[in-house]
Amino acid sequence: MLNEFCGSLVRVDASDNVIRNLDGVPTSVREFKITNNHLSDLTSWGHLMNLQYVDVSNNDIKSLSVFRDMVHLRGLVADNNNLTSLDGILYHDGLQALRARGNLIESVDFDATALQRLTELDLEGNRITKLENLDQLGSLEVLNLKGNQLDDLQLDQAQPMTSLRRLTITDNNFNSLDVRLMPSLKLLHADRNCIARLTGLSKVRRLDSLSLREQRGPTALDMSFLQSAYEVRKLFLSGNRLEAFDPRIDFLSLQLLDLANCGLQSLPEDLGEMMPNLRALNLNFNALTDINCLRCIPRLKRLLLAGNRLAHSLSVVEVMAEFPFLSEVDLRDNPITQGFYAPLQVLVHGDTADAVDLFRLPDADAERDATYCNRLDLDTRIRRRLYEHVFVERCQWLKKLDGLRLRRDICEVKDSIWKELAARGLVLNKDGTRIDPTDYEGVEDPKENGTMEESRWHAEDSFA
Numbered sequence: 001m002l003n004e005f006c007g008s009l010v011r012v013d014a015s016d017n018v019i020r021n022l023d024g025v026p027t028s029v030r031e032f033k034i035t036n037n038h039l040s041d042l043t044s045w046g047h048l049m050n051l052q053y054v055d056v057s058n059n060d061i062k063s064l065s066v067f068r069d070m071v072h073l074r075g076l077v078a079d080n081n082n083l084t085s086l087d088g089i090l091y092h093d094g095l096q097a098l099r100a101r102g103n104l105i106e107s108v109d110f111d112a113t114a115l116q117r118l119t120e121l122d123l124e125g126n127r128i129t130k131l132e133n134l135d136q137l138g139s140l141e142v143l144n145l146k147g148n149q150l151d152d153l154q155l156d157q158a159q160p161m162t163s164l165r166r167l168t169i170t171d172n173n174f175n176s177l178d179v180r181l182m183p184s185l186k187l188l189h190a191d192r193n194c195i196a197r198l199t200g201l202s203k204v205r206r207l208d209s210l211s212l213r214e215q216r217g218p219t220a221l222d223m224s225f226l227q228s229a230y231e232v233r234k235l236f237l238s239g240n241r242l243e244a245f246d247p248r249i250d251f252l253s254l255q256l257l258d259l260a261n262c263g264l265q266s267l268p269e270d271l272g273e274m275m276p277n278l279r280a281l282n283l284n285f286n287a288l289t290d291i292n293c294l295r296c297i298p299r300l301k302r303l304l305l306a307g308n309r310l311a312h313s314l315s316v317v318e319v320m321a322e323f324p325f326l327s328e329v330d331l332r333d334n335p336i337t338q339g340f341y342a343p344l345q346v347l348v349h350g351d352t353a354d355a356v357d358l359f360r361l362p363d364a365d366a367e368r369d370a371t372y373c374n375r376l377d378l379d380t381r382i383r384r385r386l387y388e389h390v391f392v393e394r395c396q397w398l399k400k401l402d403g404l405r406l407r408r409d410i411c412e413v414k415d416s417i418w419k420e421l422a423a424r425g426l427v428l429n430k431d432g433t434r435i436d437p438t439d440y441e442g443v444e445d446p447k448e449n450g451t452m453e454e455s456r457w458h459a460e461d462s463f464a
Contacts, residue, residue, distance in 0.1 A: 214239035
C-alpha cells in the first residue's frame with residue numbers, strides 16, 4: 001500500500017490505470033491527478049480530507065457530491081465524466097477554480113451559493129440551456145461557456161459582475177448580447193452564435209480582445225458597436241457577411257484586425273490613417289482589387305491577402321514597400337500569383353480540428369513546392385522569379401512570402417532561370433549593360449537540385 005511506504009506524499013499522479021478505489025492513498029496528499037481510470041460515485045474519498053487540487057477527468061463520476069466534505073479543496077477538474085449537475089460542490093467556500101468540460105449538464109443555478117472565492121469557471125462542451133444567478137459569483141474572473149446551448153446569461157441588473165475579465169460564449173445560440181453589467185471585461189469571444197446586435201460596450205473601457213466570427217443568424221451583424229469599441233486591441237470579425245467595413249472612428253489601439261471571408265470588395269480610403277498601429281491584418285478570401293487604402297501603417301508586420309482579386313503586382317509591391325517592418329505576406333490565390341504554387345493539401349486530425357484557423361492558409365511544404373516549381377513552364381517560372389526578386393529588393397525585413405521562407409539570396413542565384421532572364425534582358429549589370437549568360441555556363445544554384453531548407457519560419461509574433 002502506498003501509504004505504508006510513502007506516508008508523507010504531497011503530490012500524486014495515478015493517471016491511465018484501472019483504479020476503482022483509493023484505499024492506500026496517503027492522507028497527506030494535497031494534489032491528486034487520477035485521470036483515465038475507473039472511478040465512480042461508489043469510490044470513497046473520505047480519508048483524503050487534505051486534498052486541495054484534484055483532477056478526475058475521464059472517469060465515470062456522475063455527481064460531485066463525492067467531494068462535498070473536502071473543505072480544503074481549491075481546484076477541481078472533472079472533464080469528460082457523466083456529470084448532470086454541479087450539486088455537491090456549490091457550497092465550498094474555498095473553491096477557486098472549477099472545470100467540468102464535456103459532461104451532460106443541462107442547467108446550473110448558483111442561487112445562495114457559497115462559491116464566493118471562485119475565480120475560474122469552465123463548463124465548455126456541455127448541454128446547458130439555462131444558467132441562473134451567475135452574478136452571485138462575486139469573485140469570478142474567467143468564465144468559459146463554449147459549446148453549450150445558451151441564448152441568455154440572465155444577469156441581475158442590480159448586481160453587475162465587476163470582477164469578470166474573460167468571457168467565452170463561442171458556439172451557443174445568443175441572438176443579442178449586452179455587456180454593460182461586465183464593465184471589467186478584457187476578453188470577449190462569442191464566435192458562431194446568432195448575434196445581430198452587441199450593446200453595452202461603452203461601459204467596458206478595458207476591452208482588449210473582441211471576437212465575433214461566423215455569426216449564423218438570419219440577421220446580419222450590426223456594426224454600430226464599433227463606435228464604442230475604439231480602444232480594442234484585437235478585433236476578429238472573419239466569416240461574417242459584412243460587404244462593407246467603414247468605421248467612423250479612429251482605432252488608435254488596434255493591433256490585430258481579422259476581416260477574412262467578409263465579402264469585402266473595397267475598404268475605406270483612409271483605413272491606414274484610422275488604424276496606424278496595426279501589426280497584423282487578415283484580409284484573406286475577399287474580393288479586393290486594390291490595397292492603396294493600407295498606406296500609413298508603419299508598424300505592420302503581417303499582411304494576409306490570399307484569395308482576393310489583386311492583379312497588378314507592381315502596385316501591390318509599392319504599397320508593401322512602405323511597411324518597413326513587414327515580415328510576412330500571403331498573396332496566394334490571387335491573379336498575380338496564379339500558377340505559382342501547387343494546390344494546398346491540408347490534413348486535419350480530429351483532436352486538433354478546433355486549433356486550425358480556417359481563415360488563413362497553412363504554410364506550404366518547401367520540398368513539395370520545389371518539385372512543383374521544377375515542372376512549371378518556363379514563362380511561369382520566370383514570372384515567379386521576378387515576383388520573388390521584387391519582394392526581396394523592396395521589403396527588407398520580409399521573412400515569409402506566400403507560406404514559404406523567403407530566400408534573400410535569390411537575387412544572387414545564377415541558375416537556369418537567371419540565365420534565361422539575362423538572355424531576355426530582364427536582369428542587367430550594375431552599370432546598366434546587358435549580361436552575357438554564356439559567361440556563367442556550368443554555374444548552378446546548389447539548392448536548385450539539393451535538399452530544400454525548412455519552410456517554416458519559427459519566429460514568434462505575439463499578435464498571431
